[in-house]
Amino acid sequence: MVSYIPYKKAPLKYTGQIRLFDKQAFVGMRKACNLAAHCLDELTNIVKPGITTTEIDRFVFSFGADHGALPADLNYRGYMHSCCTSINHVVCHGIPDARILRDGDIINIDVTYILDGWHADTSRMYPVGKIKRAAARLMEVTHKCLMSGIAAVRPGVRTGAIGAAIQHSAEEERCSVVRDFCGHGVGQIFHDAPNILHYGSPDDGVQLYEGMIFTIEPMINLGKPGVKILNDGWTAVTRDRSLSAQYEHTLGVTATGCEIFTLSPKDLFFLHSVPR
Numbered sequence: 001m002v003s004y005i006p007y008k009k010a011p012l013k014y015t016g017q018i019r020l021f022d023k024q025a026f027v028g029m030r031k032a033c034n035l036a037a038h039c040l041d042e043l044t045n046i047v048k049p050g051i052t053t054t055e056i057d058r059f060v061f062s063f064g065a066d067h068g069a070l071p072a073d074l075n076y077r078g079y080m081h082s083c084c085t086s087i088n089h090v091v092c093h094g095i096p097d098a099r100i101l102r103d104g105d106i107i108n109i110d111v112t113y114i115l116d117g118w119h120a121d122t123s124r125m126y127p128v129g130k131i132k133r134a135a136a137r138l139m140e141v142t143h144k145c146l147m148s149g150i151a152a153v154r155p156g157v158r159t160g161a162i163g164a165a166i167q168h169s170a171e172e173e174r175c176s177v178v179r180d181f182c183g184h185g186v187g188q189i190f191h192d193a194p195n196i197l198h199y200g201s202p203d204d205g206v207q208l209y210e211g212m213i214f215t216i217e218p219m220i221n222l223g224k225p226g227v228k229i230l231n232d233g234w235t236a237v238t239r240d241r242s243l244s245a246q247y248e249h250t251l252g253v254t255a256t257g258c259e260i261f262t263l264s265p266k267d268l269f270f271l272h273s274v275p276r
C-alpha cells in the first residue's frame, strides 16, 4: 500500500513513502532548479563541434562550485562524473570522456545539483552544428512528449495519466518510449518514490497530491524501444542503434496543476533546429 507523509516527518533516506512538501521546500527547490537550468543555458554556447564531453563535465562541476552547489551524480553509486552526456544512440547515463563532438551529433546533457540540500534534476538536447532532419524531428517529438506529460499533472489524477500522455505523443509520431528508465520523486534525496513511468494507462500508478515533487524525463527512440547497458555498467544504448533523445524537468504539484522548477531563464530549453 502506498502512503504519503509530510516531508519533515520522514527520514532522509528512501522509504517508499511519498513525501508531501510545503511552501518552504518549494522555495528551496526553485533555487536549486534555477541554478541547474542556468547551467544548461550556459552550455548552449559551449556545445560545438570539436569540444569533448569531459570539457562539458568540467564546466558543470565548476559552474556548480561557483554557486555553492555540488553535482548529485558525483560518487552516486560509484559514478565518478558531474553530469551525464548521452550522444546519438546513447539513451541515457553516457559517461563524459575524450570523445569529440562532431557536426551532426545530438547530445543530451543531464545535470543534477544539490543546493542547500535540495536536488535539482534536468536535462536537454543540444544539436551539434548542423543536424539531420530525422534527428531534429526526434528532438521535437521528445520535447512534445515531456510537455504533454507535464500538462497531465494535477491533484487527483494518477501518475499513469502522465505516462499515457507521453506514450500517445510518441506513438502518434511513430516513435517509441524507452521502458527501462523512469522519472522519480526528488527533493532532499536524489531518487525517491514514486516512479513516474513514461508509458501506460491513466488508471496506473498512484494518485497525485499537492506538494509532491518529481521529475518527468522521457527517453524516446526513432526505432524500437529496447536498450542495453554497455560494459562500463552505465551507458544505456538503443539495441537497434537508432537515435534516442531525452528531456527532463523537475516539478512540484500545485492546487491546480504544477510548477516547473527547471524552466530555462533564457528560454533555451528547446532549441529550435528543424529547418522550416
Ligand code: MF3
Pocket: 072, 073, 074, 076, 077, 079, 083, 084, 093, 110, 111, 112, 121, 217, 234, 248
Ligand atoms: N540524472 C539522472 C536522472 O535523471 C541520473 C544520473 S545518475 C548518474 O535520474 F549516476 F548516472 F549520474
Ligand code: CO
Pocket: 110, 111, 112, 121, 122, 123, 217, 248
Ligand atoms: Co537527470
Ligand code: CO
Pocket: 121, 183, 184, 215, 217, 248
Ligand atoms: Co531524473
